[in-house]
Amino acid sequence: MEQQEAERQDERNVEPPAEEQRSDELRQYDEVASAFVERFAADMTEAGMQRMAARIFACLLSSEDGSLSSAQLAERLRVSPAAVSGAVRYLSQVHMVSREREPGSRRELYRVHENVWHEALVDRDRILGRWAKTLRTGEASIGPDTPAGRRIRETCDFLEFMQQELSQMLERWRAHRASRDAHEAPRDG
Amino acid sequence: MEQQEAERQDERNVEPPAEEQRSDELRQYDEVASAFVERFAADMTEAGMQRMAARIFACLLSSEDGSLSSAQLAERLRVSPAAVSGAVRYLSQVHMVSREREPGSRRELYRVHENVWHEALVDRDRILGRWAKTLRTGEASIGPDTPAGRRIRETCDFLEFMQQELSQMLERWRAHRASRDAHEAPRDG
């Protein structure tokens, strides 16, 4: 229920012309990853996510080992460290990215949580809970026996139903993935 | 995965002091419904929905028979008809509100779709589909056998799993509701 106006950022900074020559590591990144990052970030943005947060998340997702430092992100996305900092804070708050410290270094690594989607759905669950609470209160104050009250209750019932289903779905996903992995990679175990 | 900064609009125009005296119909509205509308709208806004759209949706949801005219909405929410018009257009696009014409009148009624949530989830399904498509393309271009490729595929697999589950969930909801209604209101059948 919360996608935005559809299009918004089509041709953004997806400029391939590698100005002078950036760090070696980036050569490969510029080639293909950037295209994916910007496109997937656009999808997420359209669905209501903050743009910079979406870009950073996509960038981490498509990175070699799922984690990058602030400086690396700033370089790849061509934005200031400040922008990275702000977006990462947001992503941490919603449990999509975790921060870790490289032992003997001042570098901090941001990593996509292994089960991002699990985390994301837990948050979603929290949101649904808040909505349900508001709706129950509203139903009571408006009057449970009025048409409006009934309509609100119906909505609330649905949300609570969905909340239950959500956790069961995650259960099934874990099972699904487990059996899939057992089948596809029977070696090693 | 797309809730916003948490707080944003706490004390907005929830002013109870009824200026001079507005239309009779509004007396009751101002009392309690407005509080609910603004609060639920805030919840939805925090989850990423456009503010005005959220307010209008909440207002319709808590209205006597689930439908109001542009003028009524403008009056209740204290905004210009123009703002209503824009938000309603958005709500129509995402299938949360439908417009209907009162037969012998120039009035147009906006109505919350009977199964708003069904509609909303269908849209959600569409979004997931788009994401999955982007991810598949990305997986291919980045390389299915790279760590990043595998991570992207995992994400995609999950989304597609969720897409399937979504429709099954709606099925179960219909069953759930049907049995509930049959139990709670066995008369009339």
Add this chain to the structure above:
DNA sequence: CGCTTCTTTCAGAAATTTGTGAAGTTGCAG
């Protein structure tokens, strides 16, 4: 037909969000 009523469209003002540069903070290292 033209008047009246209700809604939409459009240009622009206001408010909000987003991103930057610069200064500040933290912590390793010599």
Add this chain to the structure above:
DNA sequence: CTGCAACTTCACAAATTTCTGAAAGAAGCG
């Protein structure tokens, strides 16, 4: 303890979104 490297915070600038007033567009009614 001084220096440096990496990240964060802050004030401000830019871009975007959101809402309004005014004018135009429909549609019933006399």
